[in-house]
Amino acid sequence: AKAAGRNTLRFYDPQMQAAVAARVQLEADMRAGLATGQFELYYQPKVAHGKIQGAEALLRWRHPERGFVPPSEFIPLAEECGLILQLGQWVLHAACEQLARWAAEERLAGLTVAVNVSPRQFHEGGFVAQVLEALASTGADARRLRLELTEGMLLQDVEDTIAKMVQLRGYGVGFSLDDFGTGYSSLAYLKRLPLHELKIDQGFVRDVLTDPNDAAIARTIVALGTSLGLQVTAEGVETEAQREFLERHGCHVWQGYLLAPPLPRERFEALVHEHGTA
């Protein structure tokens, strides 16, 4: 394969050419979108013991021609081309700004906001400083900010990862392990991380009533998290039966379409006013 390297450009592959052009275009569009305010945060309520505890902030991109582009289409590309660093910073800042605004409103003051963090954002470019800057410049309370990390990114450089987490924990920032069960964390390692929360991946919740393996995994995660003193949150809860099953097995915190999909800020606030906070 090495020997072919220099000569590969000689083959003209129109399909590949088109795919590359589309990526380059999307990348340029993302940069432009960031500069012109096409990105926004949606908020999905997280329910704890029947009350809304907070929101997970989920990024939305309203492309001028293509309409909403789902995160699954642009986040991986942003991660590859490095734009995730700026995008991630924008998300952190916007989420902290929202947190600060809610803190000033009596009925919204108790809410937490969870932000998804990408691997490059966490490992490159002064992540701790980025978070502290977002908090300081908005006046948001660090104790209401949650950062959602995934297993894979934590294994990249364990000592450095723990050091960053410990530093931010010192300011009160909380950490969630997202998509738990899909990676391969060792339990010994899990114990060392200063976490608040494990999130059961929606892949296990989906068939929790019909697939005994998924049910066993979900119950194991609840038992594990609980015994480590962590909050265990189920993602992707769509039915009352799923919620009931999870509650019966000790999981009292969940997110999902059963209550609401990610919502624009005003609709999220209206829902909180209807429902009450934790």
Ligand code: C2E
């Ligand atoms: P995630 O962090 O696991 O987020 C949960 C995804 O599940 C969201 O998809 C959410 O809309 C969806 N979801 C919530 N409840 C339900 C449900 O009941 N049923 C089903 N089928 N789906 C549900 P979304 O918003 O499309 O985001 C996809 C992924 O993109 C996220 O997965 C996260 O990995 C990434 N992402 C989103 N926003 C950001 C961001 O600001 N920064 C980074 N780095 N990644 C982000």
Ligand code: CA
């Ligand atoms: Ca998440």
Ligand code: CA
């Ligand atoms: Ca997740």
Ligand code: CA
């Ligand atoms: Ca399954």
